[in-house]
Amino acid sequence: MADYFKEVIEQSSLHPKPAGLVLQYGTAGFRTNANQLDHIMFRMGLLAALRSKKTKATIGVMVTASHNPEEDNGVKLVDPMGEMLTATWEGFATQLANTEQEELLTALKDIVKKEEINMNQEASVFVGKDTRSSSASLSQAVLDGVHALGGHSKNYGLVTTPQLHYMVCCKNTHGKYGDATLEGYYSKLCQAFLQLTKNASNRTDDQKHLCVDGANGIGALKVREMESHLKKELQISIFNDGSEGKLNHQCGADFVKVQQKPPTGIDMNSGDRCCSFDGDADRIVYYYTDSQGLFHLLDGDKIATLISTFLKELLVQAGLDLKIAVVQTAYANGSSTHYLENTMKVIVRCTKTGVKHLHHAAQEFDVGVYFEANGHGTVLFSKSAEEKLQQLAEATNINDERKKAALLLQSTVNIINQTVGDAISDMLLIEAILAIKGMTVQQWDAIYSDLPNRQLKVKVSDRRLIETTDAERRAVSPAGLQEAIDTLVKKYSQARSFVRPSGTEDVVRVYAEANTQESANALAHEVSLAVYRLAGGVGDEPKPLH
Ligand SMILES: CC(=O)N[C@H]1[C@@H](OP(=O)(O)O)O[C@H](CO)[C@@H](O)[C@@H]1O
Numbered sequence: 070m071a072d073y074f075k076e077v078i079e080q081s082s083l084h085p086k087p088a089g090l091v092l093q094y095g096t097a098g099f100r101t102n103a104n105q106l107d108h109i110m111f112r113m114g115l116l117a118a119l120r121s122k123k124t125k126a127t128i129g130v131m132v133t134a135s136h137n138p139e140e141d142n143g144v145k146l147v148d149p150m151g152e153m154l155t156a157t158w159e160g161f162a163t164q165l166a167n168t169e170q171e172e173l174l175t176a177l178k179d180i181v182k183k184e185e186i187n188m189n190q191e192a193s194v195f196v197g198k199d200t201r202s203s204s205a206s207l208s209q210a211v212l213d214g215v216h217a218l219g220g221h222s223k224n225y226g227l228v229t230t231p232q233l234h235y236m237v238c239c240k241n242t243h244g245k246y247g248d249a250t251l252e253g254y255y256s257k258l259c260q261a262f263l264q265l266t267k268n269a270s271n272r273t274d275d276q277k278h279l280c281v282d283g284a285n286g287i288g289a290l291k292v293r294e295m296e297s298h299l300k301k302e303l304q305i306s307i308f309n310d311g312s313e314g315k316l317n318h319q320c321g322a323d324f325v326k327v328q329q330k331p332p333t334g335i336d337m338n339s340g341d342r343c344c345s346f347d348g349d350a351d352r353i354v355y356y357y358t359d360s361q362g363l364f365h366l367l368d369g370d371k372i373a374t375l376i377s378t379f380l381k382e383l384l385v386q387a388g389l390d391l392k393i394a395v396v397q398t399a400y401a402n403g404s405s406t407h408y409l410e411n412t413m414k415v416i417v418r419c420t421k422t423g424v425k426h427l428h429h430a431a432q433e434f435d436v437g438v439y440f441e442a443n444g445h446g447t448v449l450f451s452k453s454a455e456e457k458l459q460q461l462a463e464a465t466n467i468n469d470e471r472k473k474a475a476l477l478l479q480s481t482v483n484i485i486n487q488t489v490g491d492a493i494s495d496m497l498l499i500e501a502i503l504a505i506k507g508m509t510v511q512q513w514d515a516i517y518s519d520l521p522n523r524q525l526k527v528k529v530s531d532r533r534l535i536e537t538t539d540a541e542r543r544a545v546s547p548a549g550l551q552e553a554i555d556t557l558v559k560k561y562s563q564a565r566s567f568v569r570p571s572g573t574e575d576v577v578r579v580y581a582e583a584n585t586q587e588s589a590n591a592l593a594h595e596v597s598l599a600v601y602r603l604a605g606g607v608g609d610e611p612k613p614l615h
């Protein structure tokens with residue numbers, strides 16, 4: 070076996086691990102200050118090459134830290150069908166990342182043995198990066214890792230995270246999903262957009278206009294690249310395009326969702342339809358300000374509602390009996406769940422936080438719409454649903470209404486990036502739906518009213534003390550915490566609250582909603598105090614909110 074690893078020994082000394090550093094492959098891969106990541110990148114290049122040999126398929130590696138500050142970076146691996154890395158291999162990633170330099174070969178051989186990997190198998194890895202200044206040298210370290218194991222690589226350079234997922238899926242499905250090029254991605258999505266909107270009744274230039282906050286990141290560059298494919302049917306003003314501002318600083322989807330206010334750097338008039346991407350363009354939220362200057366956010370829940378309503382109506386018109394469901398997490402606004410279940414009568418599922426959980430749950434339905442409240446989401450169509458749609462779209466013996474619905478559904482399948490949440494693809498679908506329905510952003514917003522809500526963080530000495538059940542909606546430990554929450558919730562009207570340890574930060578997250586903002590704030594504060602007292606809070610006691 071030794072020969073396969075000769076280069077690894079030589080190359081790994083150029084990517085040394087700082088002694089003692091321990092990192093975890095979390096919900097969103099590795100993420101920390103960029104200075105600590107060179108060895109991780111090299112090792113993820115090695116791991117991707119092994120994963121490729123194991124699956125006999127192309128694997129993706131994306132260098133990004135999404136909505137984190139510019140100084141951070143990170144890395145995520147992409148499995149053959151464009152989905153996130155499978156759980157066992159997340160474990161291997163963590164082991165490999167934390168192995169001291171001199172043990173690296175042993176750790177690699179261990180994986181080869183456990184997974185029975187044929188080292189003579191070729192390896193192929195696609196690599197992409199976001200716009201962070203550290204991304205150039207870090208993606209080179211990934212490539213070094215791939216090459217050290219004799220793997221082939223294709224370096225896509227600057228791409229959004231979902232674009233890299235898309236390329237991997239295209240490659241491994243031999244072009245069935247599309248061409249594994251940026252040109253292929255833009256033309257597939259934009260053609261579907263033009264198909265969807267071609268019969269939308271005379272829209273004015275105002276109605277075709279959208280303001281996009283690119284978070285000073287990769288999304289802005291890619292929207293600009295795509296623009297000419299849209300043939301002015303969507304007219305985009307890009308703000309925070311990275312030419313001046315700092316990545317994710319006071320802008321982007323995460324800022325807008327958490328702060329519940331517009332990003333800086335955007336020039337918006339009252340009523341303008343606006344959206345924000347995050348730093349790697351896999352999340353999107355919409356918003357506008359009304360004539361009184363009040364800010365209105367249309368988050369992942371509102372997006373899921375718009376899309377699932379549209380799809381459900383089309384399925385009925387097409388006469389297709391397909392099972393459609395919406396998958397959410399505990400952070401979904403109670404009003405959205407209530408509207409979906411009681412008015413729309415669609416199945417709603419709640420999973421643990423983290424996109425892979427939502428993705429898996431959505432795969433159980435013919436049509437699975439999944440969104441986290443923060444705006445990460447997409448739609449999945451089962452193979453058999455896609456086949457039925459195809460047959461119907463090609464059928465000659467059906468009436469015009471059914472035919473029209475089938476064609477719209479087929480274009481929806483083409484516009485959606487089913488591999489992962491994709492801000493660009495979601496944006497095009499949302500814009501198409503609004504155009505087809507002749508709906509303004511205000512009318513979309515009025516479908517239901519969000520319950521006022523508040524998210525807080527509490528620092529504790531060991532957040533793992535908090536264990537949850539029922540898709541994180543109830544705490545089973547420490548003793549007494551859930552009872553305390555139940556008692557507090559009863560004081561307020563239409564109230565709900567839950568706590569869970571964050572998977573990406575060293576904090577416990579507290580969520581509360583109620584019929585007024587004052588009540589939501591008060592409940593969130595009281596629950597924070599309960600966490601602080603019962604789960605080993607550190608630092609000052611949480612202060613009431615004003
Ligand atoms: C409340 C919230 O927005 N949590 C986010 C955040 O996870 P935490 O485990 O809550 O830190 O980051 C995840 C990765 O980006 C994302 O999937 C998730 O939705």
Ligand SMILES: [Mg+2]
Binds near residue numbers: 136347348349351352
């Ligand atoms: Mg992201």
